[in-house]
Amino acid sequence: MKALQYTALGAEPAVVDIPTPKPGPGEILLKVTAAGMCHSDIFVMDLPEEAYVYGLPLTLGHEGAGTVAELGAGVDDYAVGDAVAVYGPWGCGSCHACSLGRENYCVRAADLAITPPGLGSPGSMAEYMIVDSARHLFPIGDLDPVVAAPLTDAGLTPYHAISRVLPLLGPGSTAVVVGVGGLGHVGIQILRAITAARIIAVDLDEERLTLAREVGADEAIRSDANAAAAIRESTGGEGATVVFDFVGAQSTIDMAQQVVAIDGHISIVGIHAGAHAKVGFFLVPFGASVVTPYWGTRTELMEVIALARAGKLDIHTEAFALDDGPAAYRRLREGSILGRGVVVPK
Incomplete structure (x- = not known):
């Protein structure tokens, strides 16, 4: 064969x-x-x-x-x-x-x-x-x-990441999806199907941002030096309730830590060699959690x-x-x- x-x-x-x-x-x-x-x-x-x-x-x-x-x-x-x-x-x-x-x-x-x-x-x-x-x-x-x-x-991994934080994703919450690739574009649809969260998609590629809007994102933001500020502005300064990082690069992890809300949650789903979160007092907002869910x-x-x-x-x-x-x-x-x-x- x-x-x-x-x-x-x-x-x-x-x-x-x-x-x-x-x-x-x-x-x-x-x-x-x-x-x-x-x-x-x-x-x-x-x-x-x-x-x-x-x-x-x-x-x-x-x-x-x-x-x-x-x-x-x-x-x-x-x-x-x-x-x-x-x-x-x-x-x-x-x-x-x-x-x-x-x-x-x-x-x-x-x-x-x-x-x-x-x-x-x-x-x-x-x-x-x-x-x-x-x-x-x-x-x-x-x-x-x-x-x-x-x-x-591509379906199971975002579903697992989302399911473990469902209580956070009620009406008035905001979910940020970083990376609209194989997993991210499915993650947006799962969020739309099983949560009440407002969904913000972030990606470098305009075609993928268009795809994000087509499959259910409420807003699509280009991943550049202004992305964190744009997410903060979009959430009225409060930040994102949950950030799902489907890229896992150092730059996206750093951005997730900049935009997550007090008592919020970061799921690092994507894998890049050497990338890591820096966790401790004054490195993430009070009460915020950072996890690496698997499959x-x-x-x-x-x-x-x-x-x-x-x-x-x-x-x-x-x-x-x-x-x-x-x-x-x-x-x-x-x-x-x-x-x-x-x-x-x-």
Whole structure:
């Protein structure tokens, strides 16, 4: 089968031919119908040798959708041909967090060498992939797999970040979304669907600011030297109730700390090497919290899929053939994909 793999440190990913895997006991073989592209993939591929821990070669793709092709011994939750999405942050299944469906916060995964697809385990950018357990699959029915695949991260991650601060996002609140990319443009829609917050979008790119308005932002502000002042002015000087930073660069984290309100909240969702928040008295407003949420829970993925099936989410995607995967990642790196890039391995 064909797979898109990161094969050597510092190299571009490449399309290679590898054996089609066979499912072992408890495992499921999926015929992949769509695999989402993420800036986290670029973060991984840019890591220096001393920080790289994901193994080589690595089949990329931690967002996946497919149809069940073969069942391993003991699996009776699904039938061949079922259309499913893959829950990515695999855990042990038995610790306290996992028993609550919060496998994204499994306390034993690292010790047991359990890794997510595309981030240690073979991922979804291939014609077939192995899923380790039926509990990591969710039915999608007739939902377009090109839409369903990004829901597993680009939908789930902002949904998790927003869900944990829902009590703050009532009438009169303001949510700032920094970065209107694959996650940010979905985050705006989730905020519109499940909260009463006024939404301010911030981005460098005018096309993305236009997209932000189209999908539900009340205001769109260019991310420049005047952005913090503009947000303060827009909120009557009070600042933002919650800031969701889907970029995670030092400049955006610094801006979030400048604009968050007293007793507000900052979620740093995006990842940039070396970027960090400076927390302490007089560095953030009194009562303000700063967190780094990770992915989302199994229950939350069910809810995100339900939102999409109800027509509440309009995932903007650009599809690429598997053979065009290397060029697609170049496009992702240069920032020329609007919304989410999705590889379709037909």
